Amino acid sequence: MRYIFSEEQVVVPDDVSMKIRSRIVTVEGPRGKLTKDLSHIAVTFTLPEKKNKDGKQVLNVNIHHGSRKNVATLRTVKSIIDNLITGVTKGYKYKMRYVYAHFPINVNIEKTDDGRQNVEIRNFLGEKLVRYVKMLDGVNVEPSKGVKDQIEITGNSLENVSQSAADIQQICRVRNKDIRKFLDGLYVSERGNITED
Known part of the structure; x- marks a missing residue:
């Protein structure tokens, strides 16, 4: 079934x-x-000059003769744009905690030549291997003030902040051991915005 007209x-x-x-x-x-490049999604954007009755500017995202899957992309596009708006107004902040049973994890944060930051993880499960994670564009990492064994990842782009957190978490996966017993790693403990209102 095709939907003649759908709008968000x-x-x-x-x-x-x-x-x-x-x-x-x-x-x-x-x-x-x-x-954000959305040129691969076949939707139409209209940004009218006139504001709506509440005095707010509204962006219309619509699709003509879309199948059920095409109509589902409308909500995705709306969410992506909402996330961009939240990013440039409030920003995003992820908090990550170090979890270890015996060997304390050491985390160092360094600046690279291109202005990005590098997270260096040492002594994970007592291993000599040093793990490096390069942060994505516009992502800032710093140790939490007043909280031991916690880092805060901040930035405007939700995609970059969450992907950087995921990269840190995934580089500390425990291999060849029972993961129910070996729970060591860096895990996201809290998600929120930089400016809380």
């Missing part, structure tokens, strides 16, 4: 400006600028 609406806050050109969405806000 994204409310754009006053302090955020949005530009869409050939399905490449650029969102600019108080925290910075984010760009």
Whole structure:
């Protein structure tokens, strides 16, 4: 079955400006600028000059003659744009805790030449191997103040922040041992925004 017309609406806050050109969405806000290429998804964007009855600017995302799967992508596109707006207004923060039974994990944070940060993990399960994780663009890592064995990963792009956290967690996977017994690693303990309101 085909749906003749389907539409989702994204409310754009006053302090955020949005530009869409050939399905490449650029969102600019108080925290910075984010760009997302959605040219592979066959949807139509309309950003009317007039505001809605509440005085807010609204972005319309619609699709004509879409199948059920095509209509499902509308909600995905809406969520992606909502995440971009949240990123440039509030930012994203992930907290990760070190978990170890016997060998304490040592984590060092270094700056690389290209301005990104490198996370260096030593003494995982007592191994001599040093694990390195390079953070993605716009991602900042720092040890938590006042909390032992915790790091905070912050940034504007939800994709980059969550992928950096996942890279750290996955590099500390326990191999060739019973993972029910060996629970060591770095795990995400809390997800939130940088500016809480």
